[in-house]
Amino acid sequence: MSDVSLKEAYIDKTRRDFLKKAGAGVTTLALASGVTLMAYPEPALARKQEEMVDPSQRWGLLIDVNKCTEDCDACVTACSVENGWKLDGNPAVDAQWIRKLKIKNPRSGHEQTFPVMCQHCAKPPCVDVCPTGASFKRADGIVLVDKHICIGCRYCMMACPYKARSFVHEPLEEQKSHAPRGKGTVESCTLCVHRVDRGDKPACVEKCASDGHGALIFGDLNDDNSEISKRIATYATKQIRADLGLDTGVRYQNL
Amino acid sequence: MFAIMKRVLSVVLFASVFSLANAAGAQEKNTPAHPRVSGPQFTLPESTDKCVHDSDYAKTGKCVRDTEFMRRNHMNLLKHKRDITMYKGIRSKHNSLQNCINCHVTKDDAGKAIKVSNSKHFCASCHEYVAVKLDCFECHRSTPDTPASTASIPKIPAHANLLASNSSEVKAMGTFLKGVAQ
Ligand code: SF4
Ligand code: SF4
Numbered sequence: 001m002s003d004v005s006l007k008e009a010y011i012d013k014t015r016r017d018f019l020k021k022a023g024a025g026v027t028t029l030a031l032a033s034g035v036t037l038m039a040y041p042e043p044a045l046a047r048k049q050e051e052m053v054d055p056s057q058r059w060g061l062l063i064d065v066n067k068c069t070e071d072c073d074a075c076v077t078a079c080s081v082e083n084g085w086k087l088d089g090n091p092a093v094d095a096q097w098i099r100k101l102k103i104k105n106p107r108s109g110h111e112q113t114f115p116v117m118c119q120h121c122a123k124p125p126c127v128d129v130c131p132t133g134a135s136f137k138r139a140d141g142i143v144l145v146d147k148h149i150c151i152g153c154r155y156c157m158m159a160c161p162y163k164a165r166s167f168v169h170e171p172l173e174e175q176k177s178h179a180p181r182g183k184g185t186v187e188s189c190t191l192c193v194h195r196v197d198r199g200d201k202p203a204c205v206e207k208c209a210s211d212g213h214g215a216l217i218f219g220d221l222n223d224d225n226s227e228i229s230k231r232i233a234t235y236a237t238k239q240i241r242a243d244l245g246l247d248t249g250v251r252y253q254n255l
Numbered sequence: 256m257f258a259i260m261k262r263v264l265s266v267v268l269f270a271s272v273f274s275l276a277n278a279a280g281a282q283e284k285n286t287p288a289h290p291r292v293s294g295p296q297f298t299l300p301e302s303t304d305k306c307v308h309d310s311d312y313a314k315t316g317k318c319v320r321d322t323e324f325m326r327r328n329h330m331n332l333l334k335h336k337r338d339i340t341m342y343k344g345i346r347s348k349h350n351s352l353q354n355c356i357n358c359h360v361t362k363d364d365a366g367k368a369i370k371v372s373n374s375k376h377f378c379a380s381c382h383e384y385v386a387v388k389l390d391c392f393e394c395h396r397s398t399p400d401t402p403a404s405t406a407s408i409p410k411i412p413a414h415a416n417l418l419a420s421n422s423s424e425v426k427a428m429g430t431f432l433k434g435v436a437q
Contacts (some may be wrong), residue, residue, distance in 0.1 A: 053344035182394030
């Protein structure tokens, strides 16, 4: 079987699975007005505290760019509150966990804004270049810095195509107990690993939803039943700089 | 000759103890060890006291192990815990630095938890005395965390419109949509 037909077979299968499951597990509520409300069962995120992360999972984000509004920075603020980093108005040294980007089509003038953070690459260049092994990918796909062994060489900052990492230049105090960060080490979006480990969604995802935008979806890319996989199977989604072949965990819709 | 025999014997003994310890560890978690956490792992020396579990702190008023053991081995417990947390995502409270800090908190006259920069801090008091530099708090917080750390983010299920997880939410949303439609 050629590559293409293999791929088609896979897509066919996932579509069939999706339809099958759509018939079985989904609560459908037909409203008088002809509006149909569908409720998917919430995927079970929680695992026991003593259990190791599940290597069969791969956490990812799907960002619907059409739902992201220009004047909103809820995700950035939520990240800052959750992880205790602050912007001091000095972009040269400020923390860069998550940023809102604005792109413009020079011909049509069409503008879009969306957040960019560590893309949690399946083949992360930051890990490839790290001389100490501090930069690593967890079994469930979350890319982290082990600050216990990071020497602050900043190779990873150079290697990351998304400029997702930053260096802590000043001594810190009163960090969040769940998000240790300190001078001389590199840091980036952790996909709120402390929240994921207790079965919650990342802070940005929760805040975006509670503010009524719902532009961010978090879930297991390996689970055909997760909402994120269903969306990716149904709609056209993109990875930024897909040409680099890093297989990012963060995907964009309507970009 | 006898000396060599003894040497070989002790190596064999050591190896078997080591593999036993590893097997026990693997059984306990029933998961393959992460490559980063495997390798020559630290094996806990025998403690005279039984390990006190999370739920027993309050009852017994005791630390996770007896004082004598903790004085010599707290760094090993912490290092072991740091690796399983970092690489395996195991965030149980047991042996966690955060739990140490929460329990061994020293307060100033105003009732405020003191930081490690103050020599009265539990860790600082000893480390300053023995002149061993304390590195943990370059990154970790040296006082108990404020409960407000995540309070400002309201807990609302994400994508409520698609992911209503119980029937009352579905009903509520249905009523809302009907209202909108009429
Ligand atoms: S986005 Fe950058 S920091 Fe994140 S995994 Fe990829 S290369 Fe590493
Ligand atoms: S700064 Fe730290 S994580 Fe980044 S490459 Fe150097 S040692 Fe690795």
